[in-house]
Amino acid sequence: MDKNRQEVLTEALTHILAERLVSLHWLFDELTIVIRANDVCSISGILRDHKDLGFDTLIDLCGMDYSTYGDETNALGQSEGRRFAVIYHLLSVSHNQRLRMKVFAENNDFPAVDSVTDIWPAANWFEREAFDLFGIVFPGHSDLRRILTDYGFVGNPFRKDFPISGYVEMRYDEKQKRVIYQPVSIEPREVIPYVIREQNYGDSHVD
Structure with missing residues (x-):
């Protein structure tokens, strides 16, 4: 996108949306x-x-957890201590x-952002994914329920404080002839690779 088109879009959004x-801000020729x-x-x-904007297509919608971003996001005047955001990619x-439109949920304990399915119907499954x-x-949202995880899943796996191993695991029980849930049996461990290199490995030449 050339500079003139950047300026036109910036001026249109600044004038139309105002306060x-x-x-x-622009970054890598993309406006947020x-x-x-x-x-x-x-x-x-x-x-x-609006005739000067015409963003009729929602390409993508996703959630974000800013809990580990610290002062970096606050310095940009975006987060201000708010943890969750919804990102909309429009065309x-x-x-x-x-x-790109970014919206921060006001409540960290119960993050909520109004559904835009009436404006862009494509948001339906994207919002269910962010909810899940x-x-x-x-x-x-007319049918807000999990879309990727199982119905009995506990928690939200893309949150920064969700454990990598999860809270429960599932397996098929031969006696009960059905899938059951049980506490995670995998012990967390730190794996350190053991690397063996030859004495002159990586040298440009060997004497």
Whole structure:
């Protein structure tokens, strides 16, 4: 995207969204805007319907856990102590432009961001995935339930504090003739590779 098109899109978003725009920045020819959670539906409608924007296609939606980012994110004025965010990747077919929208959930203990399925129906399964893997709730979603993990799964596996081995494991029980759940039997261990190298390994020449 050339500089002129960057400037046009930046000016359009700044003018149209005005004070509802928390931040806007370019990186590697991609634009990211940050908005507040309570504005997600109204702004999404504007992004889709405004003639100067026309972001009619939702390419992707995913959750993020910023719990280990520390002061780096705060310095950008984006996180401000909020742990979970929803990222939207948008495409304007008519203007041939892309946009990334970031929305932070206000409550870390019960992260929630309104559903945008009425604006972009493609968000349906993406929001279910973010709910399943990160525990982000999407009020207004018509069928919010797990989509990747099992119905009896405990927790949200993409959260930074979720243990790598999980909480339970499943196996087929011959006596009961069904799949059962039980506590994880794998003992956590640290594996250190043992490497043997020849004396002059890596030298450009050997005397």
